[in-house]
Amino acid sequence: MAAALKDSPLYTDRLTAWHNSRLWIAFLAAIGLAGILGIADVAQKFRPPPPPYVIEVNTHGEPVGQILPITSVQAIPNAILKAQLADFIHDAFSIDQDKDEEDRLVARTQARLTGQAGRTIDEWYQRDNGKHDPRNIWRYTWAEAMPLDALKLDGADRYQVDYRLTTHADNNTTITIAEWRATLHVIVGHSTDPASLGWFVDWMDFEQVRK
Structure with a gap:
C-alpha cells in the first residue's frame, strides 16, 4: 500500500x-x-576615511604606548616628525641622475608642500633660468642634501633642519660643498597617501650658512 x-x-x-x-x-x-x-x-x-595613525616604536622596533589619531602636529612624536622633515629636505634639494628616481624625489617633495612653501620651492627651482631645477639639470648635475640636524624651534610647530649640500656639476668636473639651513612651519591635514602621517610644510625659508 x-x-x-x-x-x-x-x-x-x-x-x-x-x-x-x-x-x-x-x-x-x-x-x-x-x-x-x-x-x-x-x-x-x-564612508569617510579614518584619520591617519602613527605608532611610536622603541629602538627594537616594538610599539610603545597607544596608537593616536593625528589631529595636530603635537600628536606626532617629535623624533618621528624631525626624522621625516630631514627626509623632506633631502628629497627637496637632492638631484639624482636616474630620471625615475628624480621624478620620485620631486613627487615626494610636492606632496608635502602647500601655500607659501610650495611657491618658495618653485621660485628656487626657476631662479637663474632654471639652474636649480632638478628636472632640467639632472643629466649633467647630481647633488646630495645630507641632513645634519633637526631642531624644534620656539613658536608653534616651527622646525629647523641643517643640511650639507654636495653638488657635482659639469659632468662631475666641478664639486662644491656648502652647509645650508632651512626653517619650516608644519601643519596637519588630509593626505591621499594612506601611509602618510598627514603633515605638510606650509611655510619655509632656507639660506646658505656662511662661516
Missing part, C-alpha cells in the same frame, strides 16, 4: 511542490544575502 501511495499522482505533485518551495526559499535567501552585501559595499565606499 505504501508503495502505491508513493507512485500516485497526488504524492508526486506534493513532492514536486515541496521541492519547488525549498528552491524558492533558497533563491529568495540568496537574493536577500546579495542585497545585504551590496548595501554593505556601498556604505563602505562612501
Whole structure:
C-alpha cells in the first residue's frame, strides 16, 4: 500500500511542490544575502576615511604606548616628525641622475608642500633660468642634501633642519660643498597617501650658512 501511495499522482505533485518551495526559499535567501552585501559595499565606499595613525616604536622596533589619531602636529612624536622633515629636505634639494628616481624625489617633495612653501620651492627651482631645477639639470648635475640636524624651534610647530649640500656639476668636473639651513612651519591635514602621517610644510625659508 505504501508503495502505491508513493507512485500516485497526488504524492508526486506534493513532492514536486515541496521541492519547488525549498528552491524558492533558497533563491529568495540568496537574493536577500546579495542585497545585504551590496548595501554593505556601498556604505563602505562612501564612508569617510579614518584619520591617519602613527605608532611610536622603541629602538627594537616594538610599539610603545597607544596608537593616536593625528589631529595636530603635537600628536606626532617629535623624533618621528624631525626624522621625516630631514627626509623632506633631502628629497627637496637632492638631484639624482636616474630620471625615475628624480621624478620620485620631486613627487615626494610636492606632496608635502602647500601655500607659501610650495611657491618658495618653485621660485628656487626657476631662479637663474632654471639652474636649480632638478628636472632640467639632472643629466649633467647630481647633488646630495645630507641632513645634519633637526631642531624644534620656539613658536608653534616651527622646525629647523641643517643640511650639507654636495653638488657635482659639469659632468662631475666641478664639486662644491656648502652647509645650508632651512626653517619650516608644519601643519596637519588630509593626505591621499594612506601611509602618510598627514603633515605638510606650509611655510619655509632656507639660506646658505656662511662661516
